[in-house]
Amino acid sequence: MAERFAIAPQVVDPIETHINYTIDGLIGLLNVRRAQLLRQVHNMREDEKAAEIARQEMTTQLTEAQAYLQGHLKENPLQFMQERITKEMEDKLRELRINNPVESVLKWQCDTCELETCISRLGDIMQEPVSVPKYSTFQTSTIATGKKGSGPGQLIDPRGVAIHEATNQIFVANYFNNRIEIFSDTGEYLNQLGVGQLNRPWGIAIHGENVYVSCWGDSTINQFTLTDMNLVRKIGGWGSNNGQFKLPYQLTTDPIGHVFIADRGNNRISIHDTDLNHLHNITHQSMTQPVDVKVSRDRVYVLCSNNNPCMHVLTLEGDKLHSLITCGLGMDVLRPFFFCLDPLNKFVISDVDTHSIRVFSPEGNLLHKIGTEGHQQGMLYNPQGIAITPNGRLVSVSHNENYGLQIIY
Structure with a gap:
């Protein structure tokens, strides 16, 4: 089966x-x-x-x-x-x-x-080339003028410096003489401005025929015109409101004539139009005690002189881009009050405590040191205002007992 x-x-x-x-x-x-x-x-x-x-x-x-x-x-x-x-x-x-x-x-x-x-x-492009200062040779050729005193062309504790671009004339804020001294770019005394109208002038800026002067004595900004050498406008007074200041330091203008004022006591940059009408302020939490300001293209450079002095770079709207640590112990710059930009955007800073001028790259690297402490021609003592003429001469004022104004080229 x-x-x-x-x-x-x-x-x-x-x-x-x-x-x-x-x-x-x-x-x-x-x-x-x-x-x-x-x-x-x-x-x-x-x-x-x-x-x-x-x-x-x-x-x-x-x-x-x-x-x-x-x-x-x-x-x-x-x-x-x-x-x-x-x-x-x-x-x-x-x-x-x-x-x-x-x-x-x-x-x-x-x-x-x-x-x-x-x-x-x-x-x-067929413009005349602008001279670029040769910092390595600045010690060799110096014009010294503006001896200490109260007479025409004499200085007592000069502060800010500005250059008239069309004439190369040098305008110096004569602090204790309460006026502006005007010199040629070769050191000859030319004229005075604001006699009897200024109270401890500190900063100075020029745009066209307008001259703007900041004064410590009454915390004001004064506008003069070079056409008749008259005071045409005064604004300010002690306070924190727009249009008021607390010890305004240096000021500058942009290409269209806006006035930028380093309002140190209010920790801000106060911006005004050509007629000194207030427009707006630039503030930032890290920007304290601003003493000098410059504008280049779309950047605002602010020098702050406090316990950690440095250069802040901001936009025209006040947005902070970065800080250049050009000061402090590492760079041996202790108490800077004034700076200027050369044609290649280098920073040229005067330092009161080290009696010298320092040149930094646009990135904040130390390039040159200018000056030694003293009261003779070619020496610096408590250097203050600083500027560069269009023909490449470095202009510096200081508390030198013998010469208040030195033109180095």
């Missing part, structure tokens, strides 16, 4: 086996090919993303390069910078073309035609 119900052995068809084996092989090959195609598609998408990122980066760099060049052309179109700017822009274009081969020549022409036009315009 057992043998009657036994299962018959299964017969394997060799043709079916071969077909199944072939199908399985084809499916395996298709899966491999499918994986290869998916990988290729993935790589192509990644390449497309990388190309798009590279294109965006290239466009951004071109825009920045164009803005950089146009800024130089607009704000500092000096002939002596022509070759350097041209080379920098051409190197930038060459680098971008090499690193971004996915762009067509037509696209490059569209993106760079305006920039290359700006570069070509450099060859059309």
Whole structure:
């Protein structure tokens, strides 16, 4: 009975086996090919993303390069910078073309035609080059004038200095004589301003025919006009409201005539229009006891002289960008009250306590030290106001017993 119900052995068809084996092989090959195609598609998408990122980066760099060049052309179109700017822009274009081969020549022409036009315009700039002071030679040639006294052209504790760009004339705030002294750029006494109208003048700034003077004695800002040498406007008084001041220090003007005032007692920069109408204030929690201010392009540089004196860099809207630690023990600058910018945007700072002038790079690195303590020609004692004339002479005033004003070139 057992043998009657036994299962018959299964017969394997060799043709079916071969077909199944072939199908399985084809499916395996298709899966491999499918994986290869998916990988290729993935790589192509990644390449497309990388190309798009590279294109965006290239466009951004071109825009920045164009803005950089146009800024130089607009704000500092000096002939002596022509070759350097041209080379920098051409190197930038060459680098971008090499690193971004996915762009067509037509696209490059569209993106760079305006920039290359700006570069070509450099060859059309025909202004007289502005002298850049050679700080290493400042000790060798000095004009000393402004001896101590109350007579015309004499100084007692001079403070701020300003230069009339059209004439190179030097205006000095004669603190204890309560007036402004005017000298030529070779040291000759020319005239006085504000006699009997100023109370302890400290800072001074010039824009066109307007002269602005800050006074400690009554915490005011005074506006004179050079057309008739008269006082046309006085604002201020002790207080914290807009238009009031607490011991205003140095002041400056921007290219359109706005007046920036270092209001030390109120920890702010007070900004006014040409007629001294208040516009707004610049304040920042880290900006305390500002003593001097300068404006260059879209930047405001504020020197603060407190326990940790330093230079703050802000936007015109008052946003702080960074601080340049140009002072303190590491730089041996202890009590600075005045600074100026040279044509290459170096900082030139006078320091009362070390009886010297220091030159720093735009990044805040110490480059040069000028001056030794003393009362003879070429020496400094408690240096105060400092400025650079358009023809490249460094002007400094100090409490030197023999000479209050020194013109170094």
